[in-house]
Amino acid sequence: MATAGGGSVADPGSRSLLRLLSFCVLLAGLCEGNSVERKIYIPLNKTAPCVRLLNATHQIGCQSSISGDTGVIHVVEKKEDLQWVLTDGPNPPYVVLLEGTLFTRDVMEKLKGRSGRIAGLAVSLAKPSPASGFSPSVQCPNDGFGIYSDSYGSQFAHCKAFQWNKVGDGLAYEDFSFPIFLLEDENETNVIKQCYRDHNLSPNGSAPAFPLCAMQLFSHMHAVVSTVTCMRRNLIQSSFTISPEVVCDPLSDFNVWSMLKPINTSRTLEPDDRVVVAATRLDSRSFFWNVAPGAESAVASFITQLAAAEALQKAPDVATLPRNVMFVFFQGETFDYIGSSRMVYDMEKGSFPVQLENIDSFVELGQVALRNSLELWMHTDPMSQKNETVLNQVEALLSTLEQSSAAVPTVVLRRLNQSQPLPPSSLQRFLRARNVSGVVLADHSDSFHNLYYQSIYDTAESINVTYPAGQSPEEDLNFVTDTAKALAGVATVLARTLYQLAGGASFRDTIQADPHTVTRLLYGFLVRANNSWFQSILRPDLRSYLGDGPLQHYIAVSSPTNATYVVQYALANLTGKVLDLTREQCQNPSQVPTENKDLYEYTWVQGPLNANETDRLPRCVRSTARLARALSPAFELEQWGSTEYSTWTESRWKDIRARIFLIASKELEFITLIVGFGILVFSLIVTYCINAKADVLFITPREPGSVSY
Amino acid sequence: MTAAVFFGCAFIAFGPALALYIFTIVTEPLRIIFLIIGAFFWLVSLLFSSLIWFTTATLIGNKDEPREKYLLIFGVLISVLVQEMFRFAYYKLLKRASEGLKIINPYEKAPSMRLLAYVSGLGFGIMSGVFSFVNTLSDSLGPGTVGIHGDPPQFFLNSAFMTLVITLLHVFWGIVFFDGCEKKKWYTLLVVLLSHLLVSALPRLVFLVCITAKLVMFLVPSGFCPTTLLRLHV
Numbered sequence: 001m002a003t004a005g006g007g008s009v010a011d012p013g014s015r016s017l018l019r020l021l022s023f024c025v026l027l028a029g030l031c032e033g034n035s036v037e038r039k040i041y042i043p044l045n046k047t048a049p050c051v052r053l054l055n056a057t058h059q060i061g062c063q064s065s066i067s068g069d070t071g072v073i074h075v076v077e078k079k080e081d082l083q084w085v086l087t088d089g090p091n092p093p094y095v096v097l098l099e100g101t102l103f104t105r106d107v108m109e110k111l112k113g114r115s116g117r118i119a120g121l122a123v124s125l126a127k128p129s130p131a132s133g134f135s136p137s138v139q140c141p142n143d144g145f146g147i148y149s150d151s152y153g154s155q156f157a158h159c160k161a162f163q164w165n166k167v168g169d170g171l172a173y174e175d176f177s178f179p180i181f182l183l184e185d186e187n188e189t190n191v192i193k194q195c196y197r198d199h200n201l202s203p204n205g206s207a208p209a210f211p212l213c214a215m216q217l218f219s220h221m222h223a224v225v226s227t228v229t230c231m232r233r234n235l236i237q238s239s240f241t242i243s244p245e246v247v248c249d250p251l252s253d254f255n256v257w258s259m260l261k262p263i264n265t266s267r268t269l270e271p272d273d274r275v276v277v278a279a280t281r282l283d284s285r286s287f288f289w290n291v292a293p294g295a296e297s298a299v300a301s302f303i304t305q306l307a308a309a310e311a312l313q314k315a316p317d318v319a320t321l322p323r324n325v326m327f328v329f330f331q332g333e334t335f336d337y338i339g340s341s342r343m344v345y346d347m348e349k350g351s352f353p354v355q356l357e358n359i360d361s362f363v364e365l366g367q368v369a370l371r372n373s374l375e376l377w378m379h380t381d382p383m384s385q386k387n388e389t390v391l392n393q394v395e396a397l398l399s400t401l402e403q404s405s406a407a408v409p410t411v412v413l414r415r416l417n418q419s420q421p422l423p424p425s426s427l428q429r430f431l432r433a434r435n436v437s438g439v440v441l442a443d444h445s446d447s448f449h450n451l452y453y454q455s456i457y458d459t460a461e462s463i464n465v466t467y468p469a470g471q472s473p474e475e476d477l478n479f480v481t482d483t484a485k486a487l488a489g490v491a492t493v494l495a496r497t498l499y500q501l502a503g504g505a506s507f508r509d510t511i512q513a514d515p516h517t518v519t520r521l522l523y524g525f526l527v528r529a530n531n532s533w534f535q536s537i538l539r540p541d542l543r544s545y546l547g548d549g550p551l552q553h554y555i556a557v558s559s560p561t562n563a564t565y566v567v568q569y570a571l572a573n574l575t576g577k578v579l580d581l582t583r584e585q586c587q588n589p590s591q592v593p594t595e596n597k598d599l600y601e602y603t604w605v606q607g608p609l610n611a612n613e614t615d616r617l618p619r620c621v622r623s624t625a626r627l628a629r630a631l632s633p634a635f636e637l638e639q640w641g642s643t644e645y646s647t648w649t650e651s652r653w654k655d656i657r658a659r660i661f662l663i664a665s666k667e668l669e670f671i672t673l674i675v676g677f678g679i680l681v682f683s684l685i686v687t688y689c690i691n692a693k694a695d696v697l698f699i700t701p702r703e704p705g706s707v708s709y
Numbered sequence: 710m711t712a713a714v715f716f717g718c719a720f721i722a723f724g725p726a727l728a729l730y731i732f733t734i735v736t737e738p739l740r741i742i743f744l745i746i747g748a749f750f751w752l753v754s755l756l757f758s759s760l761i762w763f764t765t766a767t768l769i770g771n772k773d774e775p776r777e778k779y780l781l782i783f784g785v786l787i788s789v790l791v792q793e794m795f796r797f798a799y800y801k802l803l804k805r806a807s808e809g810l811k812i813i814n815p816y817e818k819a820p821s822m823r824l825l826a827y828v829s830g831l832g833f834g835i836m837s838g839v840f841s842f843v844n845t846l847s848d849s850l851g852p853g854t855v856g857i858h859g860d861p862p863q864f865f866l867n868s869a870f871m872t873l874v875i876t877l878l879h880v881f882w883g884i885v886f887f888d889g890c891e892k893k894k895w896y897t898l899l900v901v902l903l904s905h906l907l908v909s910a911l912p913r914l915v916f917l918v919c920i921t922a923k924l925v926m927f928l929v930p931s932g933f934c935p936t937t938l939l940r941l942h943v
Contacts, residue, residue, distance in 0.1 A: 036845050039860050040853040070852045211856055661853025669713040676720030683725035691732045
C-alpha cells in the first residue's frame with residue numbers, strides 16, 4: 001500500500017515538477033559564482049600556462065599538482081629579491097612574480113634547485129622587449145633531425161662551426177616541477193602587485209603578519225616520461241575501456257600547398273613533369289602554450305611567399321610554362337620538421353601527387369625580415385654539392401637568382417664565401433631523401449639576426465611593423481609600412497626566380513609583388529586578425545576564428561588551426577579565380593560540366609560587405625590551394641621512439657586556471673578547530689545532563705482542570 | 710580556508726543542534742518524523758517567500774542600487790512573515806494529527822504539545838541553519854580566506870556563530886509560539902514575530918534566488934520522504 005501510495009503521483013503534475021526542478025537546477029548552476037567565493041578569490045583570466053610536451057626520450061615543460069599549487073606571492077623585480085624566496089622568507093612555499101627581464105637561465109636554475117620552497121612562477125611580460133634579446137629555444141634548433149649527423153657531414157653536425165641561435169638559453173626544453181604562467185594583462189599584474197604591497201611587505205625584513213596574499217596555479221598534466229610511455233598508455237586505454245582516457249596527442253596540423261598550373265590530384269605526376277618547389281614554414285612557438293607570434297621566425301617568410309605566389313600567378317604566359325611551380329607552406333617545422341618530413345614520406349610512398357623525382361629545384365625562404373643593408377644571403381648545402389651534377393645545378397640556381405634580383409634595387413643577393421651548413425630549414429629533410437638542388441634565402445649570413453627567435457617577444461614591433469597613432473583599423477590595414485615594402489622586394493625576387501626556373505623568359509621583369517597585399521597580410525597576421533579583408537576571404541562558418549588580436553602560430557593538436565585556414569584562404573584568394581557559380585554549384589562542382597574537382601578546389605567564401613555595409617556578397621573561388629596532412633610519420637608507423645622522425649606530443653589536461661586570495665595563519669585555523677570541538681563537546685555534555693534530569697527540571701503542573709498538554 | 714576551518718565552523722554552527730538531536734530526538738522514531746516534517750515546512754515557507762520576492766523583483770524590473778536594497782529588505786520581511794505563518798500551519802496540523810495518533814496508538818503515550826513544539830522548533834532551526842550556512846561552509850574548504858576586497862577576515866567565524874544562534878532561537882520561538890497558540894495568548898505570537906524580525910534585520914544577506922533554486926532541488930526528494938514515512942507508519 002505504501003509503495004502504491006508513494007508511486008501514484010499524478011503524471012502531469014510530476015512532469016511540471018520536473019520542469020520546475022530543471023529550471024531551478026539551471027538557476028542553482030548559475031548561482032555557482034556565489035558571492036562568498038567572490039569575496040575570497042580574484043580569478044586571473046588573461047594568463048597563458050606552460051604545458052608539458054614529450055618526445056621520444058624526454059618530457060619538457062611544467063607541471064602542477066592535481067589540486068593546484070598554492071604559495072605566498074613574492075614580487076621579484078631585481079636579483080637580490082630572490083634571496084627572500086630561496087632562503088630568508090619564513091612562509092614557504094612562495095609563488096614568485098618575476099619581471100620579464102629576469103626570466104633568464106641562471107634565475108631559473110636557482111629556482112629549480114630550491115623547488116621545495118617554490119610553489120609556482122608567474123612571469124609578467126616585459127615592456128619593452130629585452131634589448132639584449134630573449135630566446136627560450138636551443139642554440140642549435142632541430143639538431144639531429146636535419147641532414148647533418150655524426151655519420152654524414154659531421155663537421156657541420158651539432159652546430160660545431162657556430163650556433164645559429166646565439167641568444168638561445170634552451171629554457172623551453174627544460175623540465176620544471178612547478179607551474180609557470182605568463183601574465184599577459186598589465187592590469188592583472190598591477191592588482192597582484194597591489195595585493196602584495198598591502199599584505200606581504202614587512203619592515204626591516206621581519207616576518208610579515210598574516211593574512212598574506214597568495215596565488216594558486218592549476219596546470220596538472222596527464223602525460224609523463226616520454227611519447228613512448230604516453231602512447232602506450234593511450235593504446236591500453238583505447239583497447240580495454242569503453243570511454244578511454246587519452247593522456248597525450250601528437251602535434252599535428254596541415255601543410256598548405258598549391259600549384260601554379262593545376263594538376264590532377266587523383267594520381268601522381270609523370271616522371272617527365274618537372275616541378276620547382278618554393279617552400280617556407282608556417283609555425284613558431286614560445287615558452288608558453290598557444291602564444292607564438294612568430295613575426296620574424298615564420299610570419300614574414302610565409303607572407304613573402306604568398307605575395308610571390310600572387311605576383312607569379314599574374315604573369316601572362318603561366319599556362320605555357322614548361323615546368324610547374326609548387327608553393328608549399330610547412331606546418332610543424334619548429335618541432336623537428338613535422339610537416340616536411342611527412343611530405344617527403346608521402347612523396348616517397350606515392351600518396352602525394354608530386355614525387356621526389358619530379359622536383360627540379362627547391363627554393364626556400366628562411367627568416368627574411370631583418371636584412372642588414374638590403375643583403376639577402378643564399379645558403380646552400382656543402383655536402384650534396386660534393387656531387388658534380390648537383391654542384392652545377394646549384395650554381396645554375398644561384399645565377400638565376402642573381403639575374404632575377406638584378407632589376408630589383410631593394411634586394412642585394414649575396415653568396416656565402418666559405419662552405420657553411422644549411423640553416424635549420426625544410427630543405428634539409430628533402431636532402432635526406434634525395435640530392436635536390438636547393439637554396440635557402442635568409443637575412444643572416446651566420447647566426448640569426450632574430451634576437452627573439454621562438455619567443456613571446458617575436459611580435460610586429462620586432463620587425464618594425466608599426467603604425468602611426470590615431471588611425472582607424474581600416475586605415476592601419478591599408479597603410480604600407482617600410483617592412484612591407486622590403487618584403488615585397490624579396491617577394492619580387494622570389495617570383496622572378498621561380499618564373500625563370502619554370503622556364504619562362506619574356507615577362508620576367510614585369511612580375512612585381514604588390515606591397516599593398518604584403519601590408520594587409522602583415523596587419524592581419526601580426527596586429528589584428530578581425531579585419532575587413534580577412535573576413536571577406538574566409539568561409540562563412542570560419543568567421544569566429546578571427547580574434548581582435550594577432551593570430552598565434554603554434555601547431556597545436558586540433559587541426560586545422562585558425563592560422564592554417566587563414567593562410568589557405570589567403571592563398572586561394574591571391575592565386576585563384578572568382579567564378580560565377582551559385583552556392584550549390586560551388587559545393588558540388590562535379591555537377592557543372594566545365595569544372596573539375598580533381599584539378600581545383602572550390603570554396604564558397606563570405607566576400608566583401610556590400611555598399612550599404614549590411615550584407616555580404618558571397619562568391620565562389622576556384623584555386624589550387626589545398627591542405628595536406630602534417631602528422632609525423634612516426635605516428636603512422638607507430639615508431640614512437642623514432643630518432644628519424646619527429647615524435648613530439650602534447651599532454652592533455654583538465655583544468656588550467658590561476659587565482660589570488662588571502663591565506664590565514666595555521667595558528668588561527670587550529671584555534672577555529674579547537675573552538676569548534678569545544679563547543680561540540682560542551683553542548684553534548686550540557687544536553688546529556690539536562691536530558692537526564694529533564695523530569696526534575698521540567699515539572700508539569702498537576703492542577704486539575706488545566707489542560708495537560 | 711582548509712579543512713581545519715571547515716570542521717571548526719561546522720562544529721560551531723551545528724554542534725548544539727547535533728547534541729540536541731542525538732540525545733532527545735534519535736531515541737523515538739515519531740520525533741524524527743516530526744522533526745523532518747518541521748524542516749520540510751520551513752523549506753516550503755522559504756520557497757513561497759522567495760517566489761513572492763522573485764515575482765516582485767521581476768515586476769519591478771530595473772536594477773538600480775537603492776531599489777535593490779529596498780527589495781532585499783522587503784524580501785527579508787516577507788520571509789519572516791511566511792516562516793511564522795508556516796509555523797502556525799504546522800501547529801494546526803499537529804493539533805489535528807494528535808487526534809489521529811491517539812487512535813493509532815491507544816496504549817503508548819502520545820507526545821505532548823510542548824514536546825512537539827520543541828521538535829518542530831528544532832526542525833525549523835536545523836533546516837534554517839543548514840540552508841544559510843552550507844554554501845559558506847563549502848567555500849571555507851578552499852585555501853583562501855575572506856579579505857582580499859577588504860571584508861573582515863572573521864567572516865566564517867561570524868557566520869558560524871550566527872547560524873548557531875539562529876538554530877537555538879528557532880527552538881525557543883517554536884516553544885513560545887506553540888505555548889501562545891495553546892493558551893490563546895496572541896500577543897505571544899507577536900513577540901515571536903517581532904524578535905524574529907529583529908534578528909533577521911541584522912546585516913546578513915539572504916540570497917533568495919540561490920536558496921530558491923537549491924530549495925527546490927531539496928524539496929522534491931525530501932518532500933516525499935516524510936509523507937512516505939508517515940504512510941509507512943499507517
